[in-house]
């Protein structure tokens with residue numbers, strides 16, 4: 001048998017066949033390392049099993065009880081539910097299991113069990129449906145803390161526990177320590193293999209917490225230092241070409257006139273924040289050092305306009321610029337905006353997508369090579385194709401992933417006429433309000449422009465909570481908007497019966513039965529039944545559709561042909577259709593605050609009154625609090641702050657917005673102090689060139705490769 005290493009595929013592990021491999025891949029687990037570092041979302045702590053005395057409707061509880069009545073299978077029902085009563089000696093609670101007839105064989109009267117789940121009150125009596133239940137006699141008294149993992153269909157927490165144990169036994173010793181010795185001692189940290197044993201199989205919750213803290217350190221060091229190490233072979237230089245003549249030099253009158261014409265043709269007045277950002281960019285472009293600027297602006301604040309003006313400025317100076325968008329839908333949209341805004345300016349705008357026809361591609365590339373195309377917009381396809389430029393001076397990344405930097409580097413370096421190497425000016429746009437300290441970790445030393453104001457004339461979006469999927473409010477609001485000639489978004493958390501839109505581990509209520517979530521397909525059927533789709537063209541949109549079909553639906557929606565768009569969160573990023581002024585978000589409890597905010601940012605872009613309906617049947621207090629916040633605030637910065645307050649330490653953080661892979665133990669907001677402390681400690685070791693330095697450097701480099709390497713390469 002071949003030796004197993006951390007980098008081996010999970011299938012190398014005994015007991016993991018092709019089917020399990022596929023399921024694990026859905027959870028982002030591909031290697032043994034991924035498996036070991038896949039940490040529990042929470043624990044069932046049987047040490048602290050309570051009772052169900054004060055159980056209220058919707059409450060999640062953990063308790064110990066015995067089976068009081070013989071499990072009965074209801075043979076008349078198609079799903080063959082199994083029911084019985086549990087008792088703690090005084091009170092009884094009814095438990096029912098659907099699609100799990102084996103339960104009837106597994107439990108007998110008198111059996112002691114541990115139970116965890118949500119209580120529902122029925123006619124004044126507590127009951128539970130499909131709770132987590134375990135026979136107490138089967139539990140090792142040393143293992144009273146049971147890990148619960150984020151799961152997918154067909155993989156249980158018990159499966160994962162077993163595999164993790166084997167993986168740790170075989171490869172745990174290959175895990176390298178990336179934390180400086182000084183910190184390890186001060187914090188009382190343990191060897192990495194021991195730490196991962198503690199997080200998966202803690203003796204008690206205190207042990208789990210200690211392990212989580214150590215893993216947070218580890219992750220933040222990998223992120224903060226590993227990223228720099230991984231990018232350290234860069235040849236980016238401190239020199240760049242001036243694009244705009246420095247202050248004091250005479251500017252060609254013709255260029256001035258053309259610039260003023262572009263500004264007056266915008267059709268609106270720039271907000272003060274936009275104007276300031278444009279000025280800051282202009283100043284950067286006057287320097288002979290490369291611009292490295294982050295434009296941060298809430299959704300709908302008008303970042304795209306700023307980007308296009310920066311490109312126009314560059315074009316007027318006779319140089320080329322590139323705008324990279326994360327999806328072809330967005331790239332096409334930016335292209336249309338650029339064409340519109342730059343109409344009559346004489347600036348040549350081109351669009352290059354992965355799916356662009358070969359012959360057209362060839363033509364566009366030729367124009368880029370000869371300098372005829374000045375404003376170049378596209379997806380990352382631009383990076384993989386062998387493109388050549390005549391005089392590229394500026395690269396802009398929209399909603400860009402920090403992780404794309406390495407790929408982007410290709411564009412950011414250029415050979416000067418006399419053979420010298422120059423850097424190209426670099427601008428990154430993000431819709432996420434990132435605290436300054438966090439931006440430092442993620443982006444390093446970037447200058448920041450913040451766009452806080454919204455364009456004038458925007459109406460606030462009225463947001464309200466609807467507590468039932470079948471509420472007539474939903475159809476009423478849709479109808480009134482559609483009758484007024486406007487368009488509507490409906491967002492669902494799931495595509496069809498089987499498929500969740502892949503996310504990066506950020507599931508707000510992972511315990512809910514996923515079959516309860518309404519899917520895009522079901523929603524379409526519901527809308528069909530209301531008769532709305534008969535009168536108003538209704539289309540569905542989700543991530544796994546092919547690019548051409550997606551673009552087609554989006555284009556028809558933006559043109560106004562499609563009236564109702566039922567989609568997953570694929571529309572979250574950047575889509576702009578000012579005529580769509582109502583959004584219904586189904587199962588709103590499934591989404592985090594920042595996702596909800598991004599989604600809602602798709603409406604309220606025109607002058608008509610906008611409505612956002614947050615539909616949820618959840619009774620989770622946390623979910624309801626989030627929904628309440630959404631109803632009360634529309635300020636992304638404020639919501640981000642509140643989001644923080646709601647999240648406990650170690651909670652999964654929705655890092656997708658930041659374009660970085662989700663962290664497992666660390667919380668980028670609350671652990672930010674740890675982040676700078678940890679990175680400083682590492683840098684100190686490096687600077688002082690202690691004996692430890694090279695060991696630590698190599699450990700960080702190789703663990704970084706295991707943790708983020710594959711993801712970096714795939715972008």
Ligand code: ADP
Nearest residue numbers: 268269270271299300301302303304305455576
């Ligand atoms: P962002 O990318 O920041 O989410 P966009 O750049 O897509 O926002 O702009 C959102 C909408 O607002 C677009 O339709 C754009 O044309 C419009 N817009 C941008 N700036 C202004 C402004 N200063 N005044 C009026 N409308 C604006």
Ligand code: MG
Nearest residue numbers: 303304398574
């Ligand atoms: Mg945008």
